[in-house]
Amino acid sequence: MKKGHHILIVEDEEHLSIGLRFNFEAEGYRVAVAGDGPSGLRIFRDAEPPIDLIILDLMLPGMSGYEICRQIRTIDPSVPILVLSARTLGEDKAKAFDFGSDQYLTKPFELVELISRVRNLLERRHGGHPVSPEQQETVSFGTAEVDFRTHEVKVAGEPRTLTPLELQLLRLFINNEGVVLTRGDILKEVWNIDPPPATRTVDNFVMRLRKHFEEDPANPKHILSVRGAGYRFMSRHEDSPEK
Structure with a gap:
């Protein structure tokens, strides 16, 4: 997988967003951070180079993560969106998927798992996800x-x-x-x-x-x-x- 992919983290808990930014930059990624919904959407629209993956909280000031998801899907139907939320109900997960998210990870979470999921989503987006022998390419x-x-x-x-x-x-x-x-x-x-x-x-x-x-x-x-x-x-x- 190529390093330097551009990740957008939309998270209003500053201590969490700072920690995530530090760890993903240490992994070689370029990271943008937004603390509210409208800012996250604006960064996504204006980012250069374009955003390759979004880590998205659901409970945000100004605009919910669900609405951000919906609007992003009208702009880019394929950019991976990983929801990172304290909401644990199946209904919340289903709603997030309905609005266009690709994966859902609940808080608290293991950093190793989050990084692994991000890596896998980026590999799939850029054609590097391995295919098992029994699957047709x-x-x-x-x-x-x-x-x-x-x-x-x-x-x-x-x-x-x-x-x-x-x-x-x-x-x-x-x-x-x-x-x-x-x-x-x-x-x-x-x-x-x-x-x-x-x-x-x-x-x-x-x-x-x-x-x-x-x-x-x-x-x-x-x-x-x-x-x-x-x-x-x-x-x-x-x-x-x-x-």
């Missing part, structure tokens, strides 16, 4: 071509930008082709939420994948709903209607 279905190593995605020859979570969900579907995956299965495997809370996180992300890969998202041919159960991925179109 490149996959084609319909008019789509996906390279999981480089994160290059094309649909009908046109490039598409997917977030790390969207790619992770797509990989889960592809690796389990033909298998019905429940929403609980998906939340556990992709979001590490168990037991699953009542949330539309999975449904929202499936809708996003369908917009990328289905010719008609309202009548999908690849990411199929199975009523009362979950979802099933098929690389080849089935003649039968969606269940």
